[in-house]
Amino acid sequence: MRLLTHNMLSSNIKGVTNGFPLRIEVEKVVEKEVDLNMDFLRNMFAKIEWKALVEASRTMGYSELPDDAESSMLDSDEFLRKFHHALLELHLEEGALVCPETGRKFPVNKGIPNMLLHEDEV
Amino acid sequence: MKLKQLEGLLGSLQQFETPKIELEQYPTGPHIASRLLYTVVADFGCGCGTLGLAAGLLGAEHVIGFDIDAESIEIASLNADELELDMDFIQCDIRNLRLSDRAIDTVVMNPPFGTRKKGADMDFLSMALKVASGAVYSLHKTTTRDHIKRTALREYNASSAEVLSELRFDVPQLYKFHKKKEVDVAVDLWRFVPNNNRPKHL
Numbered sequence: 001m002r003l004l005t006h007n008m009l010s011s012n013i014k015g016v017t018n019g020f021p022l023r024i025e026v027e028k029v030v031e032k033e034v035d036l037n038m039d040f041l042r043n044m045f046a047k048i049e050w051k052a053l054v055e056a057s058r059t060m061g062y063s064e065l066p067d068d069a070e071s072s073m074l075d076s077d078e079f080l081r082k083f084h085h086a087l088l089e090l091h092l093e094e095g096a097l098v099c100p101e102t103g104r105k106f107p108v109n110k111g112i113p114n115m116l117l118h119e120d121e122v
Numbered sequence: 123m124k125l126k127q128l129e130g131l132l133g134s135l136q137q138f139e140t141p142k143i144e145l146e147q148y149p150t151g152p153h154i155a156s157r158l159l160y161t162v163v164a165d166f167g168c169g170c171g172t173l174g175l176a177a178g179l180l181g182a183e184h185v186i187g188f189d190i191d192a193e194s195i196e197i198a199s200l201n202a203d204e205l206e207l208d209m210d211f212i213q214c215d216i217r218n219l220r221l222s223d224r225a226i227d228t229v230v231m232n233p234p235f236g237t238r239k240k241g242a243d244m245d246f247l248s249m250a251l252k253v254a255s256g257a258v259y260s261l262h263k264t265t266t267r268d269h270i271k272r273t274a275l276r277e278y279n280a281s282s283a284e285v286l287s288e289l290r291f292d293v294p295q296l297y298k299f300h301k302k303k304e305v306d307v308a309v310d311l312w313r314f315v316p317n318n319n320r321p322k323h324l
Binding site for chain 2 (some may be wrong): 001002004005006008009010011012014018019020032037040044046050088110111112113114115116117122
């Protein structure tokens with residue numbers, strides 16, 4: 001699961017109001033290179049929750065992203081590469097996503113998070 | 123190349139006259155194909171990943187498949203590897219999924235028709251329209267056409283709902299309860315556009 005996907009996911013447990021972002025517990029990270037697409041990155045920058053991305057990438061072992069970012073930084077190739085790397089090239093293979101409000105863990109196996117809820121959470 | 127130009131070129135392509143479900147032949151309308159580039163696409167009820175992978179092949183930058191069944195996702199994962207495509211998967215019940223606003227550009231789906239679990243098709247459509255910022259492409263039985271149009275426009279906040287084409291699926295004898303060797307099901311390919319002016323929630 002890439003961090004782009006993590007950045008849009010919220011805890012879906014009933015009654016939870018602060019379910020974003022999900023905390024990440026890492027057991028295995030895999031890096032897969034993909035081509036950089038500038039138009040896509042520019043498009044995504046406006047929609048991304050930056051702080052959540054920074055925190056998630058640091059948990060995954062990548063600390064190159066600045067704490068804050070603004071769109072003018074997209075003019076820098078170096079920034080684009082780092083943004084691209086964090087957003088699309090880091091994969092959480094094994095671990096868990098944790099609800100920030102309840103602490104409930106959603107396991108991640110082979111890169112796939114299991115967000116199925118128990119009966120009492122629906 | 124401009125979007126309109128691409129759409130025009132794709133619109134002149136020949137499509138399947140009688141699609142065969144066993145080969146999972148789904149004609150991809152020019153609207154879909156041209157809007158898939160530079161986008162984030164979600165495949166709701168992805169099953170073995172056909173639609174999501176099609177989006178990936180057509181150039182969607184990031185594709186996420188959602189399904190409730192772990193076994194299907196495993197197969198979809200293998201299919202993605204076969205095609206050397208990157209596709210994320212999430213195992214969940216579509217009815218209680220929570221995604222950020224405007225995160226997904228396009229939803230593509232071939233949802234359950236609601237023949238086993240009543241209303242399943244509507245659950246999928248409702249969630250798709252909540253989540254997509256651009257368009258929803260979906261397949262539903264032709265017999266439900268009026269109901270779908272009415273509900274999408276009045277209750278699910280669609281600003282438009284149109285049938286792009288009518289397809290006939292040959293459903294082969296797949297399950298024990300199937301009495302006939304094969305049956306023709308008339309299916310509509312829909313495009314819904316969400317109303318982006320509505321107040322959104324997470």
